[in-house]
Amino acid sequence: MRISGSVAMVTGASRGIGKETARALAAGGAAVALVARNQEHLESLVAELRPGRACAIPADLTDTRQCRIAFETAINRFGRVDILVNNAGMADGGDLLTQPVEDLARIVDVNFRAPVVLTRLAAERMAAQGGGHIVNVSSLAGVTGIPGAATYAGTKAALRLFTSSLRVELNEQGIYLTDVVLGFVKTGMLEQVENSSRVGTLFNRARRLRLMHDTPAPVVARAIVDAIEARQTVVVIPGYARLLYLPLQGLSRRFVQWLTPS
Numbered sequence: 001m002r003i004s005g006s007v008a009m010v011t012g013a014s015r016g017i018g019k020e021t022a023r024a025l026a027a028g029g030a031a032v033a034l035v036a037r038n039q040e041h042l043e044s045l046v047a048e049l050r051p052g053r054a055c056a057i058p059a060d061l062t063d064t065r066q067c068r069i070a071f072e073t074a075i076n077r078f079g080r081v082d083i084l085v086n087n088a089g090m091a092d093g094g095d096l097l098t099q100p101v102e103d104l105a106r107i108v109d110v111n112f113r114a115p116v117v118l119t120r121l122a123a124e125r126m127a128a129q130g131g132g133h134i135v136n137v138s139s140l141a142g143v144t145g146i147p148g149a150a151t152y153a154g155t156k157a158a159l160r161l162f163t164s165s166l167r168v169e170l171n172e173q174g175i176y177l178t179d180v181v182l183g184f185v186k187t188g189m190l191e192q193v194e195n196s197s198r199v200g201t202l203f204n205r206a207r208r209l210r211l212m213h214d215t216p217a218p219v220v221a222r223a224i225v226d227a228i229e230a231r232q233t234v235v236v237i238p239g240y241a242r243l244l245y246l247p248l249q250g251l252s253r254r255f256v257q258w259l260t261p262s
């Protein structure tokens with residue numbers, strides 16, 4: 001899909017990967033609808049982008065009603081949505097038994113329920129428009145699992161299967177999907193999960209063994225834009241993590257468990 005002249009809705013655009021993706025899409029000539037809870041951060045990004053070609057849509061995506069209002073606000077503002085980037089996400093703060101039930105429910109809601117709701121709304125609109133592109137930002141955690149971040153890993157695995165299961169039916173409508181499978185990306189979320197000792201130890205071991213490095217968020221943003229332009233179905237970053245992603249899923253799961261302190 002051509003980025004120039006398109007309208008993109010990016011969730012989680014107030015910081016991290018979402019903010020960089022919005023910047024990259026805007027640099028390519030898209031109008032961008034920016035969704036997250038922090039209005040101040042969204043508005044400062046709007047001020048940085050081309051006047052009239054960006055709007056801030058504050059919303060808490062754990063709430064289905066707010067997902068719907070956010071989508072309708074984007075349509076009212078720009079008349080269409082050609083690209084949806086389901087990027088907003090939250091990670092676990094540690095082991096399951098240390099997590100308040102409400103926090104776990106919010107992780108499921110923002111990481112999985114919101115992308116399902118927004119994909120449903122966007123797909124209907126895109127089908128009527130004659131096509132579109134939906135990007136779902138997932139994680140290697142949804143391939144291998146991560147002890148110490150079980151709910152997060154579960155939502156990301158669910159999102160990946162949702163994306164791949166939808167591909168046939170949405171392609172028939174001219175809508176393309178990209179599953180973005182990420183390793184470590186230098187953002188606030190990475191810093192937050194590293195504070196959990198089990199996940200922090202696992203990540204440091206993976207870095208020491210040179211299995212993973214921290215990718216800058218603008219590199220991920222560029223890959224997302226390229227994937228939309230090329231209608232790429234799967235993006236794995238870092239690229240060599242495809243080895244985990246493709247035929248070795250069972251082996252990689254056991255390997256991650258071996259890396260994890262018990």
Ligand SMILES: NC(=O)c1ccc[n+]([C@@H]2O[C@H](COP(=O)([O-])OP(=O)(O)OC[C@H]3O[C@@H](n4cnc5c(N)ncnc54)[C@H](OP(=O)(O)O)[C@@H]3O)[C@@H](O)[C@H]2O)c1
Pocket residue numbers: 011012013014015016017018035036037038039041059060061062086087088089090110137138139140182183184185186187188189190
């Ligand atoms: N960083 C990594 O290493 C890594 C690895 C694999 C996958 N990912 C995935 O990449 C995506 C982006 O993560 P990131 O690293 O950029 O994290 P981040 O810097 O923490 O940003 C998360 C974004 O999600 C938004 N968000 C969180 N809860 C929300 C809610 N209830 N309603 C609306 N927006 C909400 C946040 O905005 P507000 O707080 O303003 O609402 C923020 O813009 C996530 O889906 C994450 O799972 C990241």
